[in-house]
Amino acid sequence: MNPWLPFEWIAAVRFLREGRLQTIFIIGGIAIGVGVIVFMSAMLAGLEANFIKRVLTSQPQIQLLTPDQVARPLRKSAGEIEDPAVQRPSQRVISIDQWPKIRGQMLAMPEVTAVSPTITGSVLALRGDASRAVTLTGIEPETYFDIVRIPNYIFSGEARLTSEDVIIGIELAKNLGATVGDKLNLQATGGANRVLTISGLVDFGNKGVNQRVAFVALRTGQSLLGMIGGVTTIDMKIKDIYAAEIIAQRIQAATPVQADSWIATNAQFFTAVQAQIYTNTLIRIFVGLSVAFGIAAVLIVSVIQRSKEIGILRAMGTSKGQILRVFLLQGGLLGFIGSVFGAAMGAAALIYWHAVARQADGAEFFPLILERSLFVYTAMLATVTGLLAATAPALRAANLDPVVAIRG
Amino acid sequence: MADGILKLEHVCKAYNVGLPTEVEVLHDIDLELDRGEFLALIGPSGSGKSTLLNIIGLLDRPTSGRLLIKGRDTAMLGDDELTHLRGRTIGFVFQYHLLISAFTARENVMMPMLADRGFPSAEIEARAEHLLLQVGLDKFGSNLANNMSGGQQQRVAIARALAMRPDLVLADEPTGNLDTKSADAVFDLMRRVNRESGTSFLLVTHNMDLARRCDRIIQVIDGRIASN
Ligand SMILES: Nc1ncnc2c1ncn2[C@@H]1O[C@H](COP(=O)(O)OP(=O)(O)OP(=O)(O)O)[C@@H](O)[C@H]1O
Ligand SMILES: [Mg+2]
16 A cells, blocks of 8 residues: 555545446546536637637727717706707718827827727729729728738738728629729719729628728828828727727727727627626536536445445544545545546547538637646536535445444 | 453443333443453343443443443543544454455455554554464455455454454454354464453354353343353
8 A cells, every 4th residue: 555645545546446337437427527518618718719819800909989979959048958859960970180199199008009090981882883882991001900900801812002902892892793903983972083903802701891891091091081181080909808998998088089999899799708608607507516416426325335344444443534534535536537537528529529610611610729727627626526525425424323334 | 450451330221212112222231351351242132242342342332331441431532532442442353244345355454553543554564464474364465355255354354353452352243154163263363362462352152162262251131241
């Protein structure tokens, strides 16, 4: 016997080994439960990370806009309103007031890693008989590509934006029957008109977006939309993406602009993630409970089977506390060993599923994220569950009356 | 009685106290045992021999009366103290379910020492080997408990009872399950240990031949000591 192992440990391991079939079956049960949890949690984390990556490379993390234009009720004198029915005014496209100054302020913030002024407005894209309404975005490629990685989304052509270029969505190109190198006539509602060359097609993975987007150089956009020197939004990227909402609120309080964070704009996604987390937690709880009941059932049977041996151990001078620990340890060991097998099974299933499951375009369905912390936490949780589940059987064993147990 | 290892004064034992089914199975037992004595306890089935042995072995408490082990009153001791005292001073040999099946013969002999010290050691293992040699089973140390004959198992149980160098060994029909030859071997072994190490023995038996070979015979009938 190993001189470093205490009596309780030796007895617990021997009892588990002797009850071989029971032990194997319950470890199998625990492993399946733990495997499901590991698989589910890791896949969920992967899907979430994937989504966030997509969102964050196709959208600014914080966007500054002109504040909503509101109508103020006319007042005759203090407390007296002349016309109580207030209609929301139509929102004109106007430039952010003193935007270079705001951009300077933003660049001075330590949390901010990129700032890019853009101009957005609606224009008509014309080609031959076809015409489509598109959302035109005028950008500074050097700064904007840092925030929205258009080069990553280029389907064909290149992410080149001189003052004569335009990059459009693939669906839009299809609708207009145009492709890279073709000329495109853009016509603003104000009457301005420019003919540009299609330098690239982008695919953001969303049909609606792909039908509408068109990117041009900032100056081209400004002249088309009739706002020379003006910008409608300032797009930003920050260090800690999850701090976006707090930073946005701070900016809004400190400047005359409206600041929207990606968290607010993607509220739906976060609700979905939250719902997934709840479901995941529920599944964990119920898997944990069934594992606990399984361990408790196996140990209770073991206590009953061994009651005579427990009585003899007590007669030989083994204390109640020692008997208690022998059975608690068995629970903990079952939980731990089961979780090790379960984690291995979960990881294997993940690797397999990751290799097999592909999206329509052949891209991976979810990134393979095998975080060590997930395995460590799961093993710890399973061990604690085992210990807790063993409490009732262990107490029963410890409180066996040796006289009754030995007489049988 | 400087040499007294065990003293019972007016010990009574009742079961189901306070219930309609209350029965007193031991009535006013007085008993003394000296160091090195080999005592036989005989009596018909149901007379209360096992009950008496359990009380002496600190597995059960008397309903009334005093039990002194080495001059020390046990009434005031708590559960853990009783366990400790039992482990150090008393060894048990039972009729059935003798050994713990998950362990080898040697490990079974080590068990009381292991429970007492908490950790195994070479010293404990050497003592177990020595005891196995003493009971003539040094070749069987690595056998699993269940892979031995009844007589062999009982000899391992005796070695285990002796592991903590107890002052008193309580044996409840240790030969009851064995054929005459094995029974004789087990009895001779106990007698030899008794002579060599001065350990006291209290042997419950239905075998009058064996009883007659003891120092003293006590007969229990209906929960009373009928003859001494
Ligand atoms: N837990 C109990 N509850 C009620 N009565 C009991 C209990 N344990 C033992 N008895 C009774 O006490 C009496 C003595 O039992 P005990 O086992 O001491 O007898 P014994 O002399 O050892 O018999 P045997 O030779 O058959 O082993 C018996 O009548 C038995 O029915
Ligand atoms: Mg009996």
